[in-house]
Amino acid sequence: MKQGKIYLYNQYVGLLTEDETGFTFAYDADYLASDGAEAVSLTLPLSDEPYHDTVLFPFFDGLIPEGWLLNIAESSWKINQRDRMSLLLACCKDCIGAVSVIPAEEPPIEETNSSNVEGSNASPQN
Template sequence: MRQCEVYLHNICAGVLTEEDNREYVFTYDKSYLSDEGNPPVSLTLPLREEPYRSPYLFSTFFNMLSEGENRQIQSQLLRIDAEDDFGILLATCQHDTVGAITVKPIV
């Protein structure tokens, strides 16, 4: 199981988990939900207490990943399988992402 904290505008919005069965779970942080001024991380993941589950990496996070040659170069340089979406997300989306979302691996 691998996990990361998901930040929106440098505020911890929740936790994204890749479970051992390759199911993905996103859960909003309770303190994030308690502030009514906080927006959802995406229109496809509206604010709610119940976790979101998917057999695929949620499009919000998948769309943060490089494609094509850039992805191949990243996977070679980082020594991560090019098909390991979650691994590449953890390795490349901690800083300077396009958009307001960043992730921090939980070790």
């Protein structure tokens, strides 16, 4: 089983799991109860119920590099390009945008108040 902790603006939002039946994404209950909770994707709206699929959810698959960057990732980490979860865990710890995917066995990233992050899209600049 492979698991990745999903962060949005450096705040833990849920857990993505791959097992023999497919993929599951579940939002964290504390995150759902927090003020200002927002979905990681329009295709994965906030829900108490976990999402299940036999293939990696398109939103997460879209975070994986393509083209020559994918070739570099495959050769550097010796990961088959059909092993989408391993590629996601290896390549998307600090990807462009608000979402990060951290292998479950690694320590959590430091959570920050997104309104205090310089250049953050979370709050308008005046």
